[in-house]
Amino acid sequence: MSRLKKHAARLVGLLLAAVTLAACGGSHSTSITNEVTIYVSTDRVFSEPILKAYEQKTGVKVQAVYDTEETKSTGLANKLLAEKNNPQADVFWSNEPVRTLALKSRGVLAPYQSANAEGIPATFKDAENYWTGFSARIRVIVYNTNLVKPEQAPKSIYDLADPKWRGQIAIADPRFGSTSFHVAALYAELGDEKADEFFRKLKANGVKIVSGNSVVRDLVVKSEVKMGLTDTDDVNVALEDKQPVAMVLPDRDGMGAALMPNMVSLIASAPHTEAGKKLIDYLLSVEVERELAKSEAVQIPLHSGVEGPKNIPPLNSFKPMTLDYGKAASRVEDVVKRLQPILGL
Amino acid sequence: MMNAAVTRNQHWFDLPSSRAAVLCLAAALFIVICALPAIYMFGVSLINPDGELSFDNYRRLLTERRQYQLLLNSMLLGAGASALATLIGAPLGLLLARSDVRGKNWWRLALVVPIVVPPYVLALAWTWFAGSMKMPTEWAYSLTSATVILGVSFYPLAMLALEAAARRVDAQLEEAALLVAAPRRVAMNITLPLVAPALSATALVIFVLAVAEFGVPGLLRVNVFTTEVFTAFAALYDFGAATALSIPLLLITLLAAIAAAIVTGESRLTSRHSSRAGLPLPLGRWRSLVEAALLFVLFVCVLLPLLTLALEAGSLRLTTAALGDSGRAVMNSIVLSSVGATLAVALAMLPGYMRARMKSRRGGHLIDLFFITLFAVPGTVIGIGLIGLWNRPGMAGMIYTSPLIILVAYLARFAPVAALLLSAGMQQIPVSFEEAAAVAGAGWWRSLTKITLPNLKTSLAAAWTVAFVFAFGEIGATILVAPPGESTLPVRVYTLIANTPSGNVAALALMQTVIALLPLMLLALLMRHWGRTL
Numbered sequence: 001m002s003r004l005k006k007h008a009a010r011l012v013g014l015l016l017a018a019v020t021l022a023a024c025g026g027s028h029s030t031s032i033t034n035e036v037t038i039y040v041s042t043d044r045v046f047s048e049p050i051l052k053a054y055e056q057k058t059g060v061k062v063q064a065v066y067d068t069e070e071t072k073s074t075g076l077a078n079k080l081l082a083e084k085n086n087p088q089a090d091v092f093w094s095n096e097p098v099r100t101l102a103l104k105s106r107g108v109l110a111p112y113q114s115a116n117a118e119g120i121p122a123t124f125k126d127a128e129n130y131w132t133g134f135s136a137r138i139r140v141i142v143y144n145t146n147l148v149k150p151e152q153a154p155k156s157i158y159d160l161a162d163p164k165w166r167g168q169i170a171i172a173d174p175r176f177g178s179t180s181f182h183v184a185a186l187y188a189e190l191g192d193e194k195a196d197e198f199f200r201k202l203k204a205n206g207v208k209i210v211s212g213n214s215v216v217r218d219l220v221v222k223s224e225v226k227m228g229l230t231d232t233d234d235v236n237v238a239l240e241d242k243q244p245v246a247m248v249l250p251d252r253d254g255m256g257a258a259l260m261p262n263m264v265s266l267i268a269s270a271p272h273t274e275a276g277k278k279l280i281d282y283l284l285s286v287e288v289e290r291e292l293a294k295s296e297a298v299q300i301p302l303h304s305g306v307e308g309p310k311n312i313p314p315l316n317s318f319k320p321m322t323l324d325y326g327k328a329a330s331r332v333e334d335v336v337k338r339l340q341p342i343l344g345l
Numbered sequence: 346m347m348n349a350a351v352t353r354n355q356h357w358f359d360l361p362s363s364r365a366a367v368l369c370l371a372a373a374l375f376i377v378i379c380a381l382p383a384i385y386m387f388g389v390s391l392i393n394p395d396g397e398l399s400f401d402n403y404r405r406l407l408t409e410r411r412q413y414q415l416l417l418n419s420m421l422l423g424a425g426a427s428a429l430a431t432l433i434g435a436p437l438g439l440l441l442a443r444s445d446v447r448g449k450n451w452w453r454l455a456l457v458v459p460i461v462v463p464p465y466v467l468a469l470a471w472t473w474f475a476g477s478m479k480m481p482t483e484w485a486y487s488l489t490s491a492t493v494i495l496g497v498s499f500y501p502l503a504m505l506a507l508e509a510a511a512r513r514v515d516a517q518l519e520e521a522a523l524l525v526a527a528p529r530r531v532a533m534n535i536t537l538p539l540v541a542p543a544l545s546a547t548a549l550v551i552f553v554l555a556v557a558e559f560g561v562p563g564l565l566r567v568n569v570f571t572t573e574v575f576t577a578f579a580a581l582y583d584f585g586a587a588t589a590l591s592i593p594l595l596l597i598t599l600l601a602a603i604a605a606a607i608v609t610g611e612s613r614l615t616s617r618h619s620s621r622a623g624l625p626l627p628l629g630r631w632r633s634l635v636e637a638a639l640l641f642v643l644f645v646c647v648l649l650p651l652l653t654l655a656l657e658a659g660s661l662r663l664t665t666a667a668l669g670d671s672g673r674a675v676m677n678s679i680v681l682s683s684v685g686a687t688l689a690v691a692l693a694m695l696p697g698y699m700r701a702r703m704k705s706r707r708g709g710h711l712i713d714l715f716f717i718t719l720f721a722v723p724g725t726v727i728g729i730g731l732i733g734l735w736n737r738p739g740m741a742g743m744i745y746t747s748p749l750i751i752l753v754a755y756l757a758r759f760a761p762v763a764a765l766l767l768s769a770g771m772q773q774i775p776v777s778f779e780e781a782a783a784v785a786g787a788g789w790w791r792s793l794t795k796i797t798l799p800n801l802k803t804s805l806a807a808a809w810t811v812a813f814v815f816a817f818g819e820i821g822a823t824i825l826v827a828p829p830g831e832s833t834l835p836v837r838v839y840t841l842i843a844n845t846p847s848g849n850v851a852a853l854a855l856m857q858t859v860i861a862l863l864p865l866m867l868l869a870l871l872m873r874h875w876g877r878t879l
Contacts, residue, residue, distance in 0.1 A: 224482070
């Protein structure tokens with residue numbers, strides 16, 4: 001008995017000591033002013049090196065919280081909302097417009113106009129400066145080159161409703177992430193009736209709805225479906241892996257492809273507002289856009305004159321959808337509710 | 346009734362007031378940490394965007410037809426997974442406790458593996474396997490396959506619980522019965538009723554785990570309440586609606602708990618104090634066949650998914666960033682989950698003791714329901730509730746901005762289940778032990794620490810292990826409350842798997858499984874060591 005107790009007591013003591021150490025190590029900071037807290041929904045593999053480079057360059061400690069894929073956790077937007085009365089973050093770096101706009105409408109963000117935003121076209125900036133877009137991804141059609149010849153590949157997203165591809169198409173759950181932005185953009189572009197019609201046809205064509213864009217890509221890679229809708233960076237992962245896939249930037253002759261910029265915003269009543277602004281300046285720099293284009297994130301620079309990613313056509317070679325990002329993203333919640341019965345979600 | 350209890354207490358214990366004070370304090374602490382986040386969120390759900398009291402979130406629950414389908418799916422998922430887990434786990438537990446199967450320790454260790462594999466990973470492996478076998482997608486992505494995966498995930502709980510219970514049964518009772526009855530009747534009328542409480546309690550815990558699980562139905566696209574709660578958070582940012590949607594989940598849990606209590610009935614349990622375990626179950630010429638069956642279960646439930654993961658991981662290059670640099674996260678996870686499990690057991694001990702020593706049967710049942718309902722609150726709801734409660738200037742804020750908040754989250758989620766397990770264990774220790782101690786002049790604290798706790802070793806170890814395993818895999822609340830900087834391994838895995846090839850995901854999942862197994866093996870060794878020295 002006494003041995004059991006001794007063992008147990010020793011174990012508990014040790015563990016408590018360890019956690020105290022870990023707690024101190026984690027929260028201790030040498031100088032409050034010399035750090036900045038950023039919540040990041042852009043994939044950690046891509047964003048972490050960018051933030052590490054900033055630390056190296058400036059000596060400012062970057063405290064980052066990374067997000068998961070939209071369908072795996074409720075994520076940072078909810079954390080930011082819940083923390084609204086006592087904000088912990090200074091900057092929010094989102095990989096798509098929907099969450100940024102949701103946070104703007106709920107009063108979580110503060111306006112900030114960065115000098116580095118000057119070279120970025122006005123479409124990708126908020127008129128009220130609550131967010132600034134940079135490095136964009138595109139919503140594309142991915143297809144398996146073993147199953148579909150390039151000349152047969154669909155040119156428009158309308159082609160996905162063609163009965164000849166029946167049961168051979170996958171999309172990610174349109175309630176979340178970049179797909180939610182895409183469907184909201186389509187509703188904004190086409191109007192409710194035409195958009196409803198398109199999704200009804202898609203459903204009738206046996207579209208497979210899966211949990212994420214990476215799953216869409218994996219199903220195409222594994223020949224379980226012939227094609228699907230996903231993001232450029234997801235396709236690039238498969239291209240780098242030498243998988244038999246190719247992408248189509250849809251609707252070159254019609255409405256154009258949906259372009260999704262990253263968005264960066266300052267948090268209202270942030271603990272380190274000035275440090276936050278400096279980090280935003282850095283993220284909007286040509287240097288970061290170049291890095292994000294060069295890395296496997298293959299993101300398209302929005303500053304003109306920056307070299308684009310190798311597997312993706314340059315910005316001036318395809319037709320981007322003309323979008324009012326604020327208006328499109330503000331439709332998401334309403335579109336989600338509309339689509340639930342249509343797609344049987 | 347209450348008065349009688351109090352006056353009797355005064356006879357039993359020398360310092361009734363100190364006992365009452367300590368227990369009240371413990372109960373208050375338990376409620377603040379475990380129940381307050383859920384209560385806070387319930388409050389949020391009753392307030393509309395204009396800040397007025399409103400029942401809109403709940404009106405929806407009753408009026409939308411969609412809700413009935415969700416209710417049906419959630420119940421089928423929970424009941425099916427619980428039944429399957431018990432069907433697989435209970436016979437295994439019995440074999441491990443009583444039979445002469447060779448290499449029992451190895452079987453136990455191998456067969457317990459699914460509990461440390463996050464169910465989500467098991468589901469991933471299953472979809473890859475189904476894909477490679479060219480199974481129709483409708484098969485892989487269905488309520489049935491979600492049920493089977495959860496059943497396979499959780500059977501080790503039924504196995505371990507039944508083994509423990511079967512070992513605790515007093516051999517003398519069975520021997521005495523054998524004098525007058527056939528072995529089958531002894532098994533049905535003596536052994537089964539004695540292990541039934543443990544079995545039904547575990548079935549209930551599995552039911553709750555299955556209805557509260559988000560990862561598997563999310564991946565397999567089965568609409569249940571957890572996925573609906575998720576949608577309310579992730580797509581609509583509606584905290585009130587999300588909380589309201591978790592109420593049916595709690596109601597299902599309550600119903601299941603009541604059903605379990607009725608099925609079990611009020612069996613009077615005795616603790617084992619004979620030196621012999623229950624009657625042996627010699628398999629004779631059936632032994633090889635039984636061992637083959639064990640091998641089959643091992644193959645289907647453990648080897649096949651792990652093999653699928655390994656093949657998937659091996660077929661693609663690995664991101665060094667994913668597998669390397671995980672040292673800090675691994676350390677954090679091991680330290681936080683061990684401390685979390687220890688604190689959860691400590692926090693649960695006195696509330697569990699209170700429940701076990703409750704005089705009123707109805708009161709005892711109510712507290713059980715309270716524990717199990719708390720355990721069923723979705724992690725995300727707890728996470729948002731914790732932010733609302735702890736993210737404020739002052740002491741609370743200091744905890745919120747440090748890794749201590751992760752410990753608070755572990756406590757909030759898993760102390761209730763620890764309390765449930767501990768109170769079940771304490772109910773098996775006769776009150777007469779404590780009475781005897783009191784007669785001999787020991788105070789209640791002394792009798793608790795010197796008599797009750799030493800008799801509770803197995804329950805303590807079980808509660809600690811369960812809390813540890815759950816904490817090690819916790820993601821729903823952790824990801825919301827974790828402060829900036831490297832946090833736990835599951836959070837690292839989840840933040841890294843976005844956009845990486847499935848091979849990396851498989852490699853990370855394998856790594857998490859292996860690392861979760863290590864502390865368990867250590868614990869098993871430690872227990873054997875203790876077993877020898879005691």
